[in-house]
Amino acid sequence: MELTEDVSVLKNVGTQRLSQLHAMGIETVGDLLEHFPREYEDRRQMKTVDELVPGQSNTFRATVLAEAENIRYQKKVQTRLKVGDADNSVTCIWFGMPYLKNTFQVGQTYVFTGRYEIKYGRRQVSSPEFESMEKETLESSGKIIPIYPTTKGMSQKILRKLMAQAVEGMKDRLKDGLPQWVRKQYQLAERNFAIENIHFPQDENSFFLARRRLVFEELYLLQTALFRLKEQATEGKSGPLLDAKKGRAEIEAALPFSLTDAQKTVLEEIEADFGSGRVMNRLVQGDVGSGKTAVAAVACYETIANGYQAALMAPTEVLAGQHYETFSQLFTPLGVRVGFLRGAMKKKEKQALLDDIATGRVQMVIGTHAVIQDGVLFDRLGFVVTDEQHRFGVKQRVRLAQKGESPHVLVMTATPIPRTLALILYGDLDISIIDALPAGRQAIDTLVVPPSYHERVYGFIEKELKAGRQAYLVCPAVEESEKRETEAVLTYGEKMAQRFSAFRVGILHGKMKADEKQEMMAAFAKNEIQVLVATTVIEVGINVPNATIMVVENAEYFGLSQLHQLRGRVGRGSEKSYCILISEAKNAVTKERLKVMKRTTDGFEIAETDLKLRGPGDFFGTRQHGLPVMKIANLYQDMDVLRLAQQAAKESKNHPLPQEEEEAFLAQLRHFFGGNEIGI
Ligand code: ADP
Ligand code: MG
Numbered sequence: 311m312e313l314t315e316d317v318s319v320l321k322n323v324g325t326q327r328l329s330q331l332h333a334m335g336i337e338t339v340g341d342l343l344e345h346f347p348r349e350y351e352d353r354r355q356m357k358t359v360d361e362l363v364p365g366q367s368n369t370f371r372a373t374v375l376a377e378a379e380n381i382r383y384q385k386k387v388q389t390r391l392k393v394g395d396a397d398n399s400v401t402c403i404w405f406g407m408p409y410l411k412n413t414f415q416v417g418q419t420y421v422f423t424g425r426y427e428i429k430y431g432r433r434q435v436s437s438p439e440f441e442s443m444e445k446e447t448l449e450s451s452g453k454i455i456p457i458y459p460t461t462k463g464m465s466q467k468i469l470r471k472l473m474a475q476a477v478e479g480m481k482d483r484l485k486d487g488l489p490q491w492v493r494k495q496y497q498l499a500e501r502n503f504a505i506e507n508i509h510f511p512q513d514e515n516s517f518f519l520a521r522r523r524l525v526f527e528e529l530y531l532l533q534t535a536l537f538r539l540k541e542q543a544t545e546g547k548s549g550p551l552l553d554a555k556k557g558r559a560e561i562e563a564a565l566p567f568s569l570t571d572a573q574k575t576v577l578e579e580i581e582a583d584f585g586s587g588r589v590m591n592r593l594v595q596g597d598v599g600s601g602k603t604a605v606a607a608v609a610c611y612e613t614i615a616n617g618y619q620a621a622l623m624a625p626t627e628v629l630a631g632q633h634y635e636t637f638s639q640l641f642t643p644l645g646v647r648v649g650f651l652r653g654a655m656k657k658k659e660k661q662a663l664l665d666d667i668a669t670g671r672v673q674m675v676i677g678t679h680a681v682i683q684d685g686v687l688f689d690r691l692g693f694v695v696t697d698e699q700h701r702f703g704v705k706q707r708v709r710l711a712q713k714g715e716s717p718h719v720l721v722m723t724a725t726p727i728p729r730t731l732a733l734i735l736y737g738d739l740d741i742s743i744i745d746a747l748p749a750g751r752q753a754i755d756t757l758v759v760p761p762s763y764h765e766r767v768y769g770f771i772e773k774e775l776k777a778g779r780q781a782y783l784v785c786p787a788v789e790e791s792e793k794r795e796t797e798a799v800l801t802y803g804e805k806m807a808q809r810f811s812a813f814r815v816g817i818l819h820g821k822m823k824a825d826e827k828q829e830m831m832a833a834f835a836k837n838e839i840q841v842l843v844a845t846t847v848i849e850v851g852i853n854v855p856n857a858t859i860m861v862v863e864n865a866e867y868f869g870l871s872q873l874h875q876l877r878g879r880v881g882r883g884s885e886k887s888y889c890i891l892i893s894e895a896k897n898a899v900t901k902e903r904l905k906v907m908k909r910t911t912d913g914f915e916i917a918e919t920d921l922k923l924r925g926p927g928d929f930f931g932t933r934q935h936g937l938p939v940m941k942i943a944n945l946y947q948d949m950d951v952l953r954l955a956q957q958a959a960k961e962s963k964n965h966p967l968p969q970e971e972e973e974a975f976l977a978q979l980r981h982f983f984g985g986n987e988i989g990i
Contacts, residue, residue, distance in 0.1 A: 312339065313480065315339050317341070317472075319339065320475050330462075330464045334459070334460065339476050339479065339480065343480065344941055348457060348458060350456055351454070351457055353455050356421060359394045364428050366425065367423060367426075368424070368426045370422055372400070372420065373417065374419075378410065378411045378412075387408045388404070388405055390403055402440075403434055404437050418442060419442075419443040420443055422435060422440045424437055424439065439466075439467055453510065454517070456510065477506055480505075484502045486501040487531075487974070488527055489965065489967055491965050492962075495958070496954055496958060501527075503523075504521075507519070525942055526958075528942055528943045529956075530959055532955070533952075533955050533958075534959045534979065549583070549590055549717070550584075550618055550692040552584035552718075553616060554585055556612060561607070561644070564643065567748065569605075570747075570748050572744045573604060577609065579740075580605070581612070584612065584613075590718035591721075592740045593720075593723065595744070598724050598878025599747055599748075599751070599881065600724075601747075602744060603853075606622060606695045607636070610693060613693040613718075614641075616692065619689060620674055621695070622674070622677075623678065623697065624679075624697045625678065627652060627653060628852065630676055631831060631832065632835070632853060646673050647671060647672045648675075649666060649667060650663075650677065651663065651675060651676070652677065652824065653680070664686065667686060667688055670690060691717045692718065693720070694718070694719050695722065696720070724875065724878070754881040754889050756911075757889070757891065758904045760893070767890055768810075772810065774859055779857065779859065780839075780841070780842070781841050781842070781859035784846065799819045802843055802863075803816075814840055815841040816841070818830050818831070830842070835854050846872070852879055853882055854879070856883055857879065857882075858880055858883070859887070860876055860888070860889045860890070862890070865895075870903055870907065870919065871917050873907055874907070874913050877889040889907075891907060
């Protein structure tokens with residue numbers, strides 16, 4: 311057996327099993343070994359029937375007291391088996407497995423593991439796993455048992471048996487992917503031990519050592535990859551040498567406000583990079599409304615004043631369109647030509663714009679990531695800004711840097727990540743933080759109300775509309791179906807159009823064509839529409855200062871950080887703003903979560919609380935950050951190991967590997983990032 315071999319080499323893997331394994335993303339023996347347990351069950355403590363604890367899974371020893379019976383119940387077959395000892399008995403029940411009837415013999419002893427309940431006064435165990443005590447070696451009883459993420463039709467027992475085969479088949483033959491010096495210095499278990507004990511831990515301590523080693527390995531790979539990316543993007547690469555003073559006074563005078571100190575500090579960091587001769591790779595973190603766009607605009611203008619072109623990429627066309635408006639207003643009077651690359655452009659129009667970009671007549675280019683990355687030729691690209699980077703991955707960043715020239719790159723994000731973690735996660739970027747909001751912002755009042763308040767909420771909206779303000783209504787999120795989501799938003803929109811018949815109500819959803827969305831947003835921005843009913847399309851970045859009300863239906867469906875983003879759409883002008891969260895929130899955790907929204911407007915605090923209450927879940931779902939999905943490490947809980955791994959990755963420079971090992975390590979890195987696209 312080899313790691314690269316197809317899982318079908320394992321015994322008992324036929325076409326059906328194979329397709330189940332494939333559905334779980336498992337193709338090879340190696341993939342199977344890296345399918346780690348999601349939890350464990352401690353079956354070392356074997357109970358007697360007398361000791362069973364109701365409401366939970368129990369492992370117990372019992373003797374078959376009577377022959378099993380098959381009973382038809384509502385067209386289904388139930389197999390019932392009475393087991394116990396001299397003092398007590400309990401009934402084991404299985405569903406739809408009539409063949410089990412003949413498995414058991416009266417008087418034989420088995421070990422059962424299953425959930426024990428007392429139902430209608432009857433003591434029963436549903437669908438227990440079982441093993442005969444007569445067998446010489448017990449496979450799973452008396453051990454710590456792994457529980458795997460699995461798929462329909464693939465039981466824990468079967469998966470466990472396959473895993474045992476793979477572990478046995480590869481026993482003591484796994485190559486260690488971690489360099490020797492790392493293992494020694496950080497006292498990490500060897501790989502064979504780790505794989506064996508992560509699946510079938512001998513005891514707690516072995517499990518701990520195994521997990522620590524595997525987590526370390528994964529994070530070490532991540533960190534090494536990020537460092538190499540950074541080196542590749544920056545090392546020895548000269549960036550355009552820009553004189554940042556050029557244009558600064560001019561653009562500042564053109565802004566409708568003066569920059570905050572926080573904005574100025576970040577600009578200084580950017581300007582230092584501009585003037586360094588080295589290429590910039592910088593992340594700007596700033597809470598919603600902190601004024602990241604203005605920082606980008608100043609830096610773009612400085613670039614253009616130096617005779618280079620600048621590009622701004624946004625994740626959605628709506629957002630790109632809005633940036634286009636802002637930049638046009640600001641730059642056109644200063645004699646800078648701004649171009650907007652849209653998906654749906656007439657061929658001729660698009661060609662003309664592409665020509666203007668290629669010859670340098672258009673100096674400021676705005677569009678979505680997709681549009682700008684696909685074969686746009688620049689005359690002299692000096693600076694690229696990507697907005698809202700949590701939807702923009704490492705790979706895209708690299709691809710961009712690989713496009714011939716090495717422009718300075720600035721990535722802007724409103725995703726609040728604690729600084730320590732950001733430093734590690736964005737190990738390939740320098741980080742700037744806009745840590746204060748522009749002065750004079752009014753606090754946003756946040757209310758959490760039950761659905762019975764609908765009419766009062768609408769009444770309140772009406773009052774605001776009459777005073778000349780605008781409102782966002784975010785529709786119930788419908789899970790998993792874009793079609794149903796669209797239907798929901800259309801129905802809701804119609805209802806609102808009737809309710810607010812004196813005003814214009816617009817609808818925005820993901821299924822609309824890009825230019826339709828564009829028009830709708832533009833109309834809302836110009837106050838031609840007063841109420842915007844939307845799905846979370848509006849979540850990121852939209853800026854309409856006259857909008858003062860944000861209503862979110864079914865607020866409990868949203869993550870707190872998402873609600874924070876939504877709330878950030880209001881409170882952008884000088885008028886008092888309101889965020890109304892409508893929620894049926896019955897359970898305590900949900901209530902607690904929504905209360906946090908009332909308590910604070912600090913994005914970092916909100917993110918941390920969300921983390922605590924919800925658990926890490928997919929908060930650091932690394933996909934958001936364009937990083938590979940972690941198989942075992944938890945970026946939040948394993949922070950201490952993450953730090954060590956980062957340290958080791960930094961030190962790796964001083965420990966060059968022999969060529970063969972280096973190549974093996976690179977292969978592992980590529981495997982980790984799912985192919986060679988990352989360009990390491
Ligand atoms: P975000 O950081 O969320 O992208 P924006 O760049 O959209 O925030 O800015 C939010 C709002 O604040 C905009 O209306 C913008 O014009 C305004 N703004 C930005 N900087 C300042 C400032 N220094 N003083 C006053 N208002 C500002
Ligand atoms: Mg923004």
